[in-house]
Every structure is written in C-alpha cells, then in structure tokens.
Amino acid sequence: MLLSTSHLPATSGGRIPPSLFDLYVQYKQDTRAIVAWLMSHGTSKFKNLHTISIRDLLGLAEVVQKKAVVMPDTIDFQFREAIAARTQLSNFFRTKNGLELTSDDIVNHEFFTESLSKIYTGLYLPSDRRDGEDAREGVATVPRVKDTPQVIDDPLGDAFEVRKELQEMDDLLLATKEIWEQAGKGDTPLVVAALITNVAFARFEGVEQQLKLLCDGSDPGVLCTKLIRMQDTPIGSKALEFGLGCPAIQSIEELQQSWHLLLHLKAGVRAKKLEVETCTPKPSNILLRIGPNSAEADEKCLNMILHNIKQHVQAKCVPPDIIRAGTPLYAEIGYFLTHVENDVNGLRCTFGLRMLLEAYKSFMVARQGVIAPPSCRLQALRLAQEALSSTLAFHLQNLELDLKAFLQEKCFDLYFQSPWVSGSHVLEIHETLFYFGLRLFSYRHYVGSVVHAYHVLREFTGFRSVPLLEQLRNTFNDVLFPGGRPSRNFKACCVRYMGGRLKFKPDASDHKSGSHHMAVPAHSAKATAGFGLRKEANDIRFAYCKISLFYHIKEKGYHVNESLWSRTHALADTYAFGKDHKRQTCAHNHPRQETTSNACPHQLLRLQKAVLTEFAGPFPIARVNFFQVYMSCVQIISIISDKTHDGEDRGRNCLCFLDVMLEAADRYKTNEHKLQSFGCKELVNTCKEAMSAVLGERSVDDFLWKTF
Secondary structure (H helix, E strand, O other): OOOOHHHOOOOOOOOOOHHHHHHHHHHHHHHHHHHHHHHHOOOHHHOOOOEEOHHHHHHHHHHHHHOOEOOOHHHHHHHHHHHHHHHHHHHHHHHHHOOOOOOHHHHHHHHHHHHHHHHHHHHOOOHHHHOOOOOEOOOOOOOOHHHOOEEOOOHHHHHHHHHHHHHHHHHHHHHHHHHHHHHHHOOOOHHHHHHHHHHHHHHHHHHHHHHHHHHOOOOHHHHHHHHHHHOOOHHHHHHOOOOOOOHHHHHHHHHHHHHHHHHHHHHHHHOOOOOOOOOOOOOHHHHOOOOOOOHHHHHHHHHHHHHHHHHHHHOOOOOOHHHHHHOOOHHHHHHHHHOOOOOOOHHHHHHHHHHHHHHHHHHHHHOOOOOOOOOHHHHHHHHHHHHHHHHHHHOOHHHHHHHHHHHHOOOOOHHHHOHHHHHHHHHHHHHHHHHHHHHOOOOOOHHHHHHHHHHHHHHHOOOOOOHHHHHHHHHOHHHHOOOOOOOOOHHHHHHHHOOOEEEEOOOOOOOOOOOEEEEOOHHHHHHHOOOOOOOOOOOHHHOHHHHOHHHHHHHOOOOOOHHHHHHHHHHHHHOOOOOOOOOOOOOOOOHHHOOOOOOOOOHHHHHHHHHHHHHOOOOOHHHEOHHHHHHHHHHHHHHHHHHHOOHHHOOOOOOHHHHHHHHHHHHHHHOHHHOOOOOOHHHHHHHHHHHHHHHOOOOHHHHEOOOO
C-alpha cells in the first residue's frame, strides 16, 4: 500500500518518527517505479508475478541489461534517490542500535541496497554506448502502480506498513471517541456522530485488507504474535518501539477480547445451543466503570451486545428496511455467525464491537453533570412517529410500512439503545425523508411555481422578503432556475425548469422567429404527475452530490474518495471554528492516546466540521421538513387558484395564473424603456396576499423536523 505524508505523526507514544517516514515513503515510491519499469522491458516470465524477491529482481535486471535498453532520466533519478534513502535508513539504525550490532534486518536491508546499486550499475549505459546501434529507447508502457509486484525481501517495509495500519486504526478509534463525547455534551447532533462513525468503520476496510496481506490473516492473535516478534529486532523495538507495553500491542489485545467472545458465541450458534433469556441490566450500571480495571466490565458489555445481536440475527421475522440497512454490525456479525469461515471479516467485526463499546462509554461519560437528553432509542422512535404523521397524506406506501414496522419493534436492549445504533437508525430515516422530500419539488411543480412567482414579485413589485421562499430561491437556485436566476425571459426559464425544450414546427423551412415554441416532453409530464416518484428514479437535478454533502456520503455507502475529501477540507477550512482549533481528548482516554496523530485534526474531524454546516445557519438543509414546505406551497396555489376561477374550476389548484404573470413580466421587461406599469395588478395583489397569509408569520425554524 503506497503511503503518503498525510499520515505523518509526531514522535511520541510509539509513533513513527517523521524523518524515518519521509525516507520510507521516498524509497518505497522510487522502488515501485523502478520495478514497474524493469517489468515493462522483461520477458513474459515476469508478467504475472504478484510478489518479487531480490533474486527475481536481479534476474529481471539481467534480461533488461541484455536488451541494452536506455534508462530514462526519471528512472535514473529514482534509482539514485532510492539508494540514497535506503542508505540513510541503514545508517540511522546502526546509529540507533550501536555500530557493533549486525541484526538480520539491517543486513537484509543493506543487501537489498547493494543489490539495487548493482542493478543500477549494470543498467547504466555510458554516453558512447547510448548512441550505438544496439541501444534501445527505454520509453515504454509502464504498468500501473497497483499492478506492480510487491518486493517481499523487505522486513523494514513490512514493519512500517504494519505500524502505519495499526496507527490508522488507533486514530480512527480516537476520533470516534471524540465525536461521541461531543454528542454526549450536546455539541454534535446524534445523526452527525453516527455518520462520522460509519465513515470511520468503512475506512477500516482498507486497514483490514492491508493487514490481511501483511500478516496472512485477520485474526487479532496473529497480529499480536507478529508484533511481539518484531520486538526482538532493532527495526521493531528501537526504531518503531514495538514492545509488550506499546500502544499497538495494547490495541490488539483489546481486539482479542472481542475476538474470543465472537468465537465462543459462534461455537454456540453452530452447535445450536440457545442460552436462557435473561434480563439485560441498565447499560450505565456497567458502562460507567471506567479506568484501568474496566476490562471485566467491558467483557460483560460485549457479551450482552453480542447476545442481543444473536437474537436479532436468529429472529424468524424479517426486520424492516430501516433496521436491516441502518443497523451497524448487524450484517457483518450475522455473516460471521452463519458462515464457517473465521477469517473473512473477523477483524472487521472485532474492531466494530470495540468502536461500539468505546462510543457508548464516551457518550455516557460526557452526559455526567449535564442535563441528560432523552434516550437515543426514544429519539429514533419519536422521529419515526413524526415522519409517519407528516407523510401519511402522500401515499408513500413502502415508507409508511417501514415506519410502522420500526415503531412496532419494542426493542430496548443494550445493542439497540447504544448511541451509534440509534443514531444510524435516525440517519436512515432522515435520508429516506430527504429523498422523497426533494422529489416533491418536481411533483406538480407547485413548489417551483410559487418560487418563480415570488421571484417575479421581488423583481418588479418590491414585495417584502418571505424567509422560507427567500431561502428556497437561494439554496436551490441551480435547480429552480436553469442557467441562472433570470432578469428577463422569465417564462422560458420556468418552462426549462419544468423540463420544457424547444420544439420546431414540422412545416417550417428555417429557424426564424415563430417557427418554434417551448414544449414539455411526455416523459417530463409523466414524472410531474407522480409516475417518477420512486426511490429507484434517477433525477440528476436532485443528485445528492449537488445539494448535500451529508446525504451524499450516506449515498456512497460511507466510502469517501479523494475528491470528497478535497471537498470536505475546503468546506472545513471555510467554516472552521478557528485555525488553532485543537482536538480534545475524551475523559476516559488513556495517556497514550492524548497525543494527536497530526498537527492538524484527523480527517474525520474535518468531515464533522464540513457536514455540521448543513445543520446550522439560515437554512439547515439537512433538517428541513420538505413535506411541510410542499404543503405550504399547495396552500398558496389553492388560494390563488380559487380566487382566479369560478364555479366548477374552483378547487383544482390550477397554475394558469403563473403563465399570465410570467408573460406580463416578459412584456414589462421588453417595453421597459416605455416606462409602462407592470400590469396584472389584481393578480399581483392576490399572490402577495396568499404568500403573506400562509408564510408571512412563519420562519424557517417552523419547517424543521422537531425530533433532532
């Protein structure tokens, strides 16, 4: 796995010194580039290798040397840089451990350096031979870095890689504790803390895969044995400070506790031994026992949590979608318990259990001395009840069934009451509500019609600002006003928003004025009528990536790629709480965890700052109840339609008034130089009265979900 300087830590608590890390990253990158170039000129014998030894590398170099390939300047430079970096590392270890020591690791490292120098000397062509007839140009298609075989005779590389992955695992756990401590104090919403924890858990997948490659398995016992073996090497005990009391060993020993409990539970499940149901004690009776002697309490908590998960996995009834898709560890541990293999996702399950326990402890400790918020589980149930009452009128049958099934799950065990699990349930409900709420923008075009009418009134009549409509106009400017907010051609902009396109008359011989008009295609009209209002429908105008970073990360399965991290850093820097903002340590953290992994906060804390912007400010989009927004717009349309129609046409919520108003606006703009009045005075007054009656006395806070 290619490392980057973003992982550079401070020299403290068994972490890798930055100077060593820079040298390691440099020679690792250079060595991979050299191997990739050699393979591009080698024979088919070396094409399908996944690993390559020093002996194979020497043989590959001989093949390339016989071809008299001219070494490109970049490869020449990387050869010299790799040799210099490896030599500096060897000198460091000898200085660190004494000149009289000749460890096998140092000898192997120096042998690799000598072999690399030998290869470079053999491949380097003097200037008089570069122009000869036998010389061949060295520019060729170079394999991708991830396809380059890994050098296996490199114990130093293995030590660095293992330590880096364990360091990342420690940082993920520390960031999770800090997030849930803030949630316990009320500084971070429960749903935000759940999202950040899910991102950390998804990020651990890469750590698990790399440790599997380096240690031939994901059993925590294997990892612990490998680290203890490194204790006897200068690279391990001196340079990277691996020892029985080091943080890495302690982290693995904590994971072993969960691992042994998992194996014991699996053995019972496989043997069909069902334990007698017991009453689960209150979580605070155990979780608040924090300190050096809390291992026994932790084991009791983990036992209860695993017992609860086993009950849910073995339940005969199918859980609702909210529980099945939004419950962390439910699928992972369920797979582990129901399959024979132990090495598929064992490390992921054990780390997830540790995250669940530490998040629980951080949350509970932070609540001491503070007015205790409602139970996390009760908060999820109240949100489901509020959502059910808000969506009944929209006939979203699947959503209603899921919410009712979730409310019927009268489950208050230790697992479902944990803040991470309850927060994930809240997140799952919110994401579904957000999705269907956004789709109401296009349903019958009621919301868009009101905003377009409001825009015309603000432009030409000096109508006072309505908080909700003003925020909708600003936040969804790109969706409601294709091509930008118009200052003329108001009707054309509105028709484009409704999906309209130019349509030319079939008998027109050219594209002169009058030979075409705006028309709404049939598929757009069907979607407007509600036929496209399904979860599977894909409307690019309402893509999460354009509207909400918070829900976009949820949509991506909590896997944050480089482009999303860049966007996160930009938002965090813009809305940061201060450049000197420093991470706070949890009340129950051990002293070894008090040192930050970087001079700047962990990426997860930057992500927290970025998504929190969607929960505060004048229009917290992640908290908006779009169902109420839609119903308010329908009321406005209904008032205007009833006042502009008589008899049987009343009560139809007709949008013909919008066409009249937009045409009047276009005429006024065209004849602006004639100083004519806007016109449609009665219709303008009707629209103003309707908007003022429905929204005039209401603020944006009135349209937020109450259960937050």
